[in-house]
Amino acid sequence: xxxxxxxxxxxxxxxxxxxxxxxxxxxxxxxxxxxxxxxxxxxxxxxxxxxxxxxxxxxxxxxxxxxxxxxxxxxx
Numbered sequence: 001x002x003x004x005x006x007x008x009x010x011x012x013x014x015x016x017x018x019x020x021x022x023x024x025x026x027x028x029x030x031x032x033x034x035x036x037x038x039x040x041x042x043x044x045x046x047x048x049x050x051x052x053x054x055x056x057x058x059x060x061x062x063x064x065x066x067x068x069x070x071x072x073x074x075x076x
Contacts, residue, residue, distance in 0.1 A: 018038065
């Protein structure tokens with residue numbers, strides 16, 4: 001799909017994505033656009049949580065419970 005901006009692409013809901021779906025990411029260390037698998041991005045985000053524990057509210061209003069860096073519950 002050359003010639004299209006990211007905002008012009010068809011959107012997909014997060015719940016409809018698969019672990020092997022590709023996402024666009026800009027690598028600031030190299031100054032280039034790359035791709036990342038959804039599963040790898042998930043691992044990176046989980047790694048950022050480190051040993052965190054607590055309850056967080058997602059953008060769509062769900063409550064996420066994290067214990068020692070692992071998501072233990074997601075409730076509506």
